[in-house]
Amino acid sequence: xxxxxxxxxxxxxxxxxxxxxxxxxxxxxxxxxxxxxxxxxxxxxxxxxxxxxxxxxxxxxxxxxxxxxxxxxxxxxxxxxxxxxxxxxxxxxxxxxxxxxxxxxxxxxxxxxxxxxxxxxxxxxxxxxxxxxxxxxxxxxxxxxxxxxxxxxxxxxxxxxxxxxxxxxxxxxxxxxxxxxxxxxxxxxxxxxxxxxxxxxxxxxxxxxxxxxxxx
Amino acid sequence: xxxxxxxxxxxxxxxxxxxxxxxxxxxxxxxxxxxxxxxxxxxxxxxxxxxxxxxxxxxxxxxxxxxxxxxxxxxxxxxxxxxxxxxxxxxxxxxxxxxxxxxxxxxxxxxxxxxxxxxxxxxxxxxxxxxxxxxxxxxxxxxxxxxxxxxxxxxxxxxxxxxxxxxxxxxxxxxxxxxxxxxxxxxxxxxxxxxxxxxxxxxxxxxxxxxxxxxxxxxxxxxxxxxxxxxxxxxxxxxxxxxxxxxxxxxxxxxxxxxxxxxxxxxxxxxxxxxxxxxxxxxxxxxxxxxxxxxxxxxxxxxxxxxxxxxxxxxxxxxxxxxxxxxxxxxxxxxxxxxxxxxxxxxxxxxxxxxxxxxxxxxxxxxxxxxxxxxxxxxxxxxxxxxxxxxxxxxxxxxxxxxxxxxxxxxxxxxxxxxxxxxxxxxxxxxxxxxxxxxxxxxxxxxxxxxxxxxxxxxxxxxxxxxxxxxxxxxxxxxxxxxxxxxxxxxxxxxxxxxxxxxxxxxxxxxxxxxxxxxxxxxxxxxxxxxxxxxxxxxxxxxxxxxxxxxxxxxxxxxxxxxxxxxxxxxxxxxxxxxxxxxxxxxxxxxxxxxxxxxxxxxxxxxxx
Numbered sequence: 001x002x003x004x005x006x007x008x009x010x011x012x013x014x015x016x017x018x019x020x021x022x023x024x025x026x027x028x029x030x031x032x033x034x035x036x037x038x039x040x041x042x043x044x045x046x047x048x049x050x051x052x053x054x055x056x057x058x059x060x061x062x063x064x065x066x067x068x069x070x071x072x073x074x075x076x077x078x079x080x081x082x083x084x085x086x087x088x089x090x091x092x093x094x095x096x097x098x099x100x101x102x103x104x105x106x107x108x109x110x111x112x113x114x115x116x117x118x119x120x121x122x123x124x125x126x127x128x129x130x131x132x133x134x135x136x137x138x139x140x141x142x143x144x145x146x147x148x149x150x151x152x153x154x155x156x157x158x159x160x161x162x163x164x165x166x167x168x169x170x171x172x173x174x175x176x177x178x179x180x181x182x183x184x185x186x187x188x189x190x191x192x193x194x195x196x197x198x199x200x201x202x203x204x205x206x207x208x209x210x211x212x213x214x215x216x
Numbered sequence: 217x218x219x220x221x222x223x224x225x226x227x228x229x230x231x232x233x234x235x236x237x238x239x240x241x242x243x244x245x246x247x248x249x250x251x252x253x254x255x256x257x258x259x260x261x262x263x264x265x266x267x268x269x270x271x272x273x274x275x276x277x278x279x280x281x282x283x284x285x286x287x288x289x290x291x292x293x294x295x296x297x298x299x300x301x302x303x304x305x306x307x308x309x310x311x312x313x314x315x316x317x318x319x320x321x322x323x324x325x326x327x328x329x330x331x332x333x334x335x336x337x338x339x340x341x342x343x344x345x346x347x348x349x350x351x352x353x354x355x356x357x358x359x360x361x362x363x364x365x366x367x368x369x370x371x372x373x374x375x376x377x378x379x380x381x382x383x384x385x386x387x388x389x390x391x392x393x394x395x396x397x398x399x400x401x402x403x404x405x406x407x408x409x410x411x412x413x414x415x416x417x418x419x420x421x422x423x424x425x426x427x428x429x430x431x432x433x434x435x436x437x438x439x440x441x442x443x444x445x446x447x448x449x450x451x452x453x454x455x456x457x458x459x460x461x462x463x464x465x466x467x468x469x470x471x472x473x474x475x476x477x478x479x480x481x482x483x484x485x486x487x488x489x490x491x492x493x494x495x496x497x498x499x500x501x502x503x504x505x506x507x508x509x510x511x512x513x514x515x516x517x518x519x520x521x522x523x524x525x526x527x528x529x530x531x532x533x534x535x536x537x538x539x540x541x542x543x544x545x546x547x548x549x550x551x552x553x554x555x556x557x558x559x560x561x562x563x564x565x566x567x568x569x570x571x572x573x574x575x576x577x578x579x580x581x582x583x584x585x586x587x588x589x590x591x592x593x594x595x596x597x598x599x600x601x602x603x604x605x606x607x608x609x610x611x612x613x614x615x616x617x618x619x620x621x622x623x624x625x626x627x628x629x630x631x632x633x634x635x636x637x638x639x640x641x642x643x644x645x646x647x648x649x650x651x652x653x654x655x656x657x658x659x660x661x662x663x664x665x666x667x668x669x670x671x672x673x674x675x676x677x678x679x680x681x682x683x684x685x686x687x688x689x690x691x692x693x694x695x696x697x698x699x700x701x702x703x704x705x706x707x708x709x710x711x712x713x714x715x716x717x718x719x720x721x722x723x724x725x726x727x728x729x730x731x732x733x734x735x736x737x738x739x740x741x742x743x744x745x746x747x748x749x750x751x752x753x754x755x756x757x758x759x760x761x762x763x764x765x766x767x768x769x770x771x772x773x774x775x776x777x778x779x780x781x782x783x784x785x786x787x788x789x790x791x792x793x794x795x796x797x798x799x800x801x802x803x804x805x806x807x808x809x810x811x812x813x814x815x816x817x818x819x820x821x822x823x824x825x
Contacts, residue, residue: 008627015631018622019699025618033611036589040597051590052532055583062582066575069625076627079560079567098374126713146373147366148493150558150634154701156716164716166631166701171559173493174365178560191714195634195703197296197359198366200289200377203706206714 006083006137006181007168008076015165078168080139080179088139088181092130094192096142096149096172099201101192103128103209127208128192134213137183144174149205150195151180156188169195184211242321248665250334254314255658255665257342258307259745262651263738265302268295270731275707277721277728290377292707293357298349300360303646304507305393306345311654312511313337313400316459318661319514320407323453323521325415329406333399340396347389356382359705361504364476364496368483384484391477394470401467408434408452408460417450424448434460436541439534451534457541458517465506465513465548473503494561501555506548508642513544515653516584519606522660523588526603527595536587540580547577557629567626574624581617585610601676605656608684612648612691616641619695637698643691647734652683655741662748669754671747675740682737689730697723 005011044050080086095102104121122128132138142151149172154164167190170180184190194205272295275287287295317334320326328334355378358367367383369376409430411418417433418425429449432438436457438449452460476499479491491499520537524530531537553570556562588610597603620641622628632638659676663669670676702709702720709724710717 007630009631013628015637015699015701018628018631018637019695022619022622022695022699026615029611029614029618032589033607036592036607039594040592040599042594043596044594047529047595049529049532049590051593052536052587055532055536055586055590058586059583062579066579066621069621070571070575073625073627078558078627078630079564081560081564098372147371148363148497150703152634152703154716161715163719164701166635168630169558169633171556173497173559173561174371175493176559176561178558180560191716193703193714196363197293197705199372199374200293200357200707201374203289203703203708203711206711 006076006086006183007078008073009165009167010076010183010185078170078180080181083181086137086181089136090130090132091139091141094140094142094151094172095145096151096194096198096205097145098147098199099194099205100125101128101151101194101205101207103130103192103207105130122207125207127210129210132184132209132211134184134187134211137181139179139181140170141177141179142170142172143177144172146174147198148173148196149198151178152193152195153182153209154191154193155186156190161189164191171196187211187213242325242327243318243665244321244327244331247317247321247328247331247334250331250338251314251318252662252665254310254317254334254338255662256749257338258310258314259658261302261306261310261345263742265299265306266735266738268299268302270735271295272299273728273731276709277724278708287707289707290355290357293359293377294352294355295357296359296705297357297362298352301345301348301352304360304504305348308507308511308650309341309345309393309397310338312462312514313341315511315514315518315654315657316404316463318665319453319455319459319517319521320404323455324417326407326413326417328403329410329412330403333403337396337400337403340392340399344389344392344394344396347385347392349389351382351386351389354378354382354385356386361500362386362480363500364480364491364493365489367480368489370483380484380486384481387477387481387484391474391481394474394477397466397470401463404459404463408456417452420450422448423450425450433457435464435545436461436538439536439538440542451538454520454537454541455514455517457538458513458515458520461541461545461548462506462510462513464545466503466510469503469506469549469552472499476500476503494559497556497559498553498562498566501552502549505552505555508645509544509548511654512645512650513548515609515650515657518653518657519584519588519610522602522657523591523606526598526600526606527591528598529591529595531587531591536583540584543576543580547573547580551577551624554624554629557626558633571624571626574621578617578621578624581613585614601673601680602656602660604680605652605659608680609649609651609653609656612644612652612688615688616644616649616691619644619698631701632698634704635698636694636700636702636704639704640691640694640698643687643694647687648684648691652680652687655679655683666748667753668748668751671744671751675744679737679741679744682740683734686730686732686734686737690727690734693723693727693730697727 008014008017077083091105093104095104100123102121102123102125122130140151150169151172152169153167155167157163157165168180168182170178172178188211190209190211192207192209194202196202198205271287272292275292275295317328321328356367357378365371367386369378369380369383409427416423417430423429424445429438432441433449433452434457436452436454438446438451441449476491476496479489479496483489489496520531550573551570553562553566554574557567557570599607619632619637623632623638623641659670697720700720700723702717702723709720
C-alpha cells in the first residue's frame with residue numbers, strides 16, 4: 001500500500017512553496033527596516049523606549065512559530081524508518097562511482113560488486129530502464145564505490161522538461177547504506193543528479209530514469 | 217568619577233558595558249600593534265579569497281556560445297577550497313582574534329594576559345593558513361569542507377588530480393592553524409578568568425568572586441538566575457561575553473576536529489584510516505559549524521556595544537541582552553548535525569538534537585534582533601557609516617536566518633540541501649551579515665588602534681553601498697538558483713543533456729554581475745585603507761587612555777575621525793577635551809560626555825562634506 005504523503009512535496013509544499021515563504025519573509029523584513037529608518041527620523045520626545053515592553057510578547061510569538069513549524073513537519077521526515085507502515089512496491093539499489101550511477105533491481109543490491117555485472121543493473125549509463133509503474137513507492141538504497149556523493153531525484157515539471165524540481169535526495173557514503181522512500185505519482189522522465197561534490201567530474205554525474213504507466 | 221550605576225547613559229543598568237573604570241593603558245600599544253596586524257592580514261586574505269570567487273563565478277556563468285568556462289574542472293575544485301577556507305579561516309580567524317583581543321581591554325578594562333603570545337598566535341596562524349592555500353595551489357581541491365574520503369587520492373576510482381603530499385601539506389597547515397587557535401584561547405580565557413587581575417570582576421565588596429560566578433557572568437548565564445543571586449554577580453560586558461562564548465565553542469569542538477586532521481595526515485602518510493567515513497563527517501561538521509560563528513558572535517557583541525551609542529539610549533533590561541548567549545553557546549556546537557540531515561545512517565537522536573538546536577539558535581537570534589530593533593525604534597539614532605554597516609548587516613542576518621530556518625528543518629531541507637539555497641544562506645549570513653558588520657567595526661576601531669584618521673568618508677560610503685548592493689544581489693540570486701534546485705559546487709551547471717538546466721543561464725550571469733559589482737566596490741576600500749596606512753599619525757594611540765582618565769569611558773571611536781584640530785587627541789589636553797565636549801551640549805553626564813564627543817565629531821564630519 002502506498003501512502004498518500006511521505007514527503008512535504010507530496011502535499012505540494014516543495015521548493016516553490018519554500019520560495020514563496022522566503023519571499024514573504026524578505027518583504028516583511030524590508031518593510032520593517034523601512035519603518036525602523038522612518039522611526040529614527042521621528043524620534044519620540046520622552047525617550048520612553050516604548051517597543052521594549054513588548055519583548056516578552058515577541059519571545060512568545062517566535063517561540064510559538066518555531067515550535068509549530070517543527071511539530072507540523074515532523075510527520076514528513078525523509079527517513080524510511082520514520083514510515084514503518086509504508087511498504088515499498090519496489091526496491092532499487094544504487095551505487096555511486098566517479099562519475100556515474102548504477103541502478104539495479106533488488107535483490108542484487110546486497111552485493112555491489114555483483115550488481116555491476118548483473119543484467120538487472122544499468123551500470124554507468126545515462127539512461128536507466130527499470131520500469132516503475134505510476135503510483136508505486138520505491139525504496140532506494142544507496143552506497144558508493146569510492147568517495148562521497150549525493151543522490152538527488154529531479155522531477156520534470158513540464159512536457160519538454162524545461163523545468164524540474166527536486167523530488168527527494170539522500171547522501172551517498174562508501175561503507176554505509178542510506179535509504180529514501182519515493183512515491184512516483186506521475187509518469188514521465190526523472191533525472192538523478194549528484195548533489196555532493198565528488199571530484200572534477202561531479203557536474204557530469206547524472207542519469208535518466210523513466211517512470212511508465214503500467215499495470216501493477 | 218561617577219560609578220556605573222549613576223550613569224544614565226548608554227549602559228545596561230548595573231553593567232559595565234562602556235567600562236568607565238578602564239585602567240589607563242589596558243589596551244597597550246603592543247596589543248594595538250598586533251591587533252592592527254591581525255586586521256590587515258584578515259582583510260588581505262578577504263581580498264584574495266574574494267578575487268578567487270570571481271573565477272568560480274566565471275566558470276559557472278561561462279556559456280560555450282560566448283566565452284566558455286575560463287578554468288578547468290580540477291581547478292574549480294581547488295578554487296572551492298581556496299575561496300571557502302580563505303573566507304572562513306583566512307579572513308575570519310585573524311579578524312575574530314583581533315576583535316576579541318580589542319574587546320577585553322576596551323570594554324572590560326583588562327590588559328591582555330600574556331600579550332607577548334599575540335605574535336605567536338599571528339605567526340602560527342599565518343604559517344598554517346598559507347600552507348593550506350599552498351596545498352590548494354599545488355592541486356588539492358576537495359572543496360572547503362573536505363569530506364572523507366574524497367580528500368584521499370587512494371580512494372578515487374577516477375584518478376585523483378592531487379597527490380598524498382598535497383593532502384599532507386593541507387592537513388599539516390590546518391593543524392598549525394588550529395594550534396594558533398589553542399594559544400589564542402589560552403590568552404583569552406586567562407584574560408577572562410584569571411584571578412591575578414585586581415579589579416571589580418574579581419573583588420567587589422559583597423559580590424561573589426568564585427570561579428563559577430565569574431564563569432556564569434562570562435557566558436551571560438547570570439541572566440537566568442534569581443535576582444538574589446544575580447545581584448551578587450558582577451556582570452561581564454556583552455562584548456566580553458561574546459568573545460568567551462565563541463572561543464568556548466571553538467575549543468569544545470576542536471578535539472574531534474584535530475583527530476580528523478590527524479587521521480588525514482596519518483592516511484596521507486600511507487597508513488590506514490582510523491576513522492570511518494560517518495564518524496569523520498561528524499568530526500568535520502562539529503567544528504566547521506562553530507567556525508561560522510567565530511567572528512559573528514563577537515560582532516553581535518559589538519552590536520550590543522555600539523548600537524546603544526548610536527541610539528543614545530540604554531537597553532531596557534540587561535537580562536534581555538544576556539539571555540541569548542547561553543543558548544548560543546549550547547546551540548553553536550549542537551546544531552552541527554543539520555549538515556548531515558540527508559545522511560539516513562546518522563543516528564536519529566543526533567538529527568533531532570540538531571534540528572532543535574537550529575530552532576534554538578534561530579530563537580536566540582530572534583531575541584537579539586528584537587532587542588536591538590527596540591533600542592533603535594524612535595531613538596535619536598545617528599546614522600554614521602558604522603551604524604549603516606551594522607544596520608545592513610542585521611538585515612543580512614535576518615534574511616539569511618529565514619532561509620537558514622528552512623534548511624534547519626529536516627523535512628524542508630530535502631528541497632534545499634546541497635543546492636544554491638545553502639550557498640545563499642551563508643552568503644546572506646557571511647557576506648551580508650558578518651562581513652558588513654566587520655567592515656563597520658573596522659571603520660570604527662582602526663583610527664583608535666592605528667592613530668590614523670581614515671583618508672575619506674566618501675570612499676567609505678561608496679564601499680558600503682557597493683558592497684551592500686552587490687552582496688545582497690549575489691545572495692539573492694543564489695536563493696533564486698537554490699529554489700530552482702541548482703546543485704552547489706558544479707563546474708558547469710548547464711548541461712546539454714539536461715534540458716531543464718538551460719534556464720539556469722540568466723541567474724548565473726546575474727550572479728557573476730553581482731560578484732563583479734561587489735568586487736569593484738572593494739576598490740575604494742583598498743584605496744582608502746592604503747592611503748590611511750600611509751598617512752601620518754594624527755592621533756597618538758597611547759593618548760587615548762590618558763584622555764579616558766578624564767572622560768571616564770572608553771571612547772567609541774567615531775567613523776573616519778575627521779576631527780578638527782581642536783579634537784585631535786594628540787593636541788588636546790584633558791581640560792581642553794572636556795571644554796570642547798561641553799561646547800556641543802552635554803546629553804548625559806559622564807557617558808554623555810562621550811556621546812557629545814562622538815556626536816560633535818560626527819557633526820564636524822558632516823560639516824566637512
